[in-house]
Amino acid sequence: MRPAQATEPDPADAATAPLWRAVQAFRLVTLAYAVGQQIASVQYYENQRLSWVFIALMVIWSGISALLLAQWHTPDTVRTRALVTLGDHLVVLGLIAATPLVADYAWYHGHQPLPTTMWSANAVISAAILRGPLAGVASGLLIAATIITMRQQWGEDVWADATAPVLVSVGLALGLAANTARRAQEQLQRAVRLTAAAEERERLARQVHDGVLQILAYIKRRGDEIGGPATELAHRAGEQEIALRRLVSEQGGDRADPGDxxxxxxxxxxxxxxxxxxxxxxxxxxxxxxxxxxxxxxxxxxxxxxxxxxxxxxxxxxxxxxxxxxxxxxxxxxxxxxxxxxxxxxxxxxxxxxxxxxxxxxxxxxxxxxxxxxxxxxxxxxxxxxxxxxx
The missing domain is CATH 3.30.565.10 (Histidine kinase-like ATPase, C-terminal domain)
Known part of the structure; x- marks a missing residue:
């Protein structure tokens, strides 16, 4: 069997891995906040038992998503993160739409629906890290529009609600941070490749200089000293010495990074x-x-x-x-x-x-x-x- 070839890590995966780990911590904190809000608000619900079922679904999905995001060595990490992001949106939008099943209009018209704003931000953050600021802003607008529609606040109250600005700002900020991290990782890997190429070029140049170039220089010098038919040999050796020096100097030059x-x-x-x-x-x-x-x-x-x-x-x-x-x-x-x-x-x-x-x-x-x-x-x-x- 042939040994497995080492592959260079995907810059996007390496750059955003710390952000995905931070998302898991944020998910845990917002889940605790959502459970606390449930305990404080359950007394106002008409269907308290169903509300606990929804909170249980939120907890279960938080655990599943955390386990999926913890698998850093899966064959297709990007696909796993995309599935988690899609699941986040489905769960968030489903729980928001299910709020009228557990509370009456008078309550949810003036309060945050299930789930609370902070836990809803997990979906926005996941979209922003996965696809950048445009996806983050679009996700924030989608969730904010769903909340406003469910609460029927498309009048003047929409401008007094901080839900939309918070979600959109989070999506924009995290999306820009993720893109910046990806660019920085790409530049780092490019610098590492250039450094490795330069070191290899210098090593080969030393070996060539210590061997072939010295022999060619010796043949040229001796051929000139002997004269006669050896002059042609000296001339050819001199041409090959120049050509080889040129080849060594050109290796790994600006070809290493055509986009520079x-x-x-x-x-x-x-x-x-x-x-x-x-x-x-x-x-x-x-x-x-x-x-x-x-x-x-x-x-x-x-x-x-x-x-x-x-x-x-x-x-x-x-x-x-x-x-x-x-x-x-x-x-x-x-x-x-x-x-x-x-x-x-x-x-x-x-x-x-x-x-x-x-x-x-x-x-x-x-x-x-x-x-x-x-x-x-x-x-x-x-x-x-x-x-x-x-x-």
């Missing part, structure tokens, strides 16, 4: 690593807005394309990402031939907008700046510095 509005900029820049392109990023995630990250990455790609086209066949490029807390700094430096004086202005006058639009235009749109630190120098390479404010 921010992404980690590091794997987006690391994806541009190549045998002649070295990318260095911080050890901690650099999370920024998706659009900002895409624009920075695009500007970096444009700068690296210029290196490939104009810096010379042997030029190497170095990309450095820094996060100061208030701004992001991306430096792209190469050891190529450099840019002659006035070349950028000349290219722009000729209609070549690669730098002005793909680089400086993007950074300006982000509220940042793209500065060419080596403008007008020849033979010393080229260095761009992108600065983007964190805000």
């Amino acid at each position: 509005t921010t992404v980690d900029l590091r794997p987006l820049l690391t994806a541009h690593s190549a045998p002649r392109v070295v990318v260095s990023t911080p050890g901690e995630p650099v999370r920024i807005g998706r659009w900002t990250a895409q624009e920075i990455t695009a500007a970096t790609a444009a700068a690296l394309t210029n290196v490939e086209l104009h810096a010379g066949p042997e030029a190497r490029a170095y990309v450095l990402l820094e996060d100061t807390g208030t701004e992001l700094i991306v430096s792209i430096r190469d050891d190529g031939v450099g840019i002659p004086p006035g070349r950028l202005t000349e290219a722009e006058n000729e209609g070549r907008m690669g730098v002005s639009r793909s680089i400086t235009g993007r950074l300006t749109a982000l509220g940042g700046v793209a500065e060419l630190l080596t403008a007008g120098t020849v033979g010393e390479g080229t260095e761009w510095e992108f600065r983007v404010p964190r805000s």
Whole structure:
């Protein structure tokens, strides 16, 4: 037999479980209140024996519902809670409608019917926790309307009765609390998954670095030293080393949570690593807005394309990402031939907008700046510095 797979608990069940336990305590308190009201009012009933039968039904249902809600490990917890909620409404509405069977009109027109308002609130609370504030408010209005109809108080007296405001307020408040608890539980589980993925990624990265990456780096270094036919082997090993480093850095990045509005900029820049392109990023995630990250990455790609086209066949490029807390700094430096004086202005006058639009235009749109630190120098390479404010 295959071992049973552990499944992640339903966020709704885990989040609202404390509320359902609190409901049981509230049910016990309101049941005691209802029994006390029965003892105080039974002398005014015309059919006292039948009234005790109804109170007994209330006690029996309270016990059954408590036992059902106590089964936290049932195969379908949501279905069990839905059945309890439905039973609450049937019992409450049935007892309210049965009030004329035990008391005359003069009494129940001016007093609360069976059951009392507090025990009736159990049905409203169950609906609110199960389905949210709309269900809670609807349940409160239904029970309040039934009470008002049975007491025939659809005149001016309805505004002096606190039954409807109490039930509706309880349904609204508990429904909002249940929804908030569910959202908090979902966010907690998402954070746990992201943390676990990050820890696993770091563990795999260490293992890969201690084994495969070191071997590939050794083959590349020795192949370059030997020369001749081994140069091709060194080149291939260097390509695979870069590809493997890129794969390790990308694992568990922003893919871990596609619905998030921010992404980690590091794997987006690391994806541009190549045998002649070295990318260095911080050890901690650099999370920024998706659009900002895409624009920075695009500007970096444009700068690296210029290196490939104009810096010379042997030029190497170095990309450095820094996060100061208030701004992001991306430096792209190469050891190529450099840019002659006035070349950028000349290219722009000729209609070549690669730098002005793909680089400086993007950074300006982000509220940042793209500065060419080596403008007008020849033979010393080229260095761009992108600065983007964190805000």
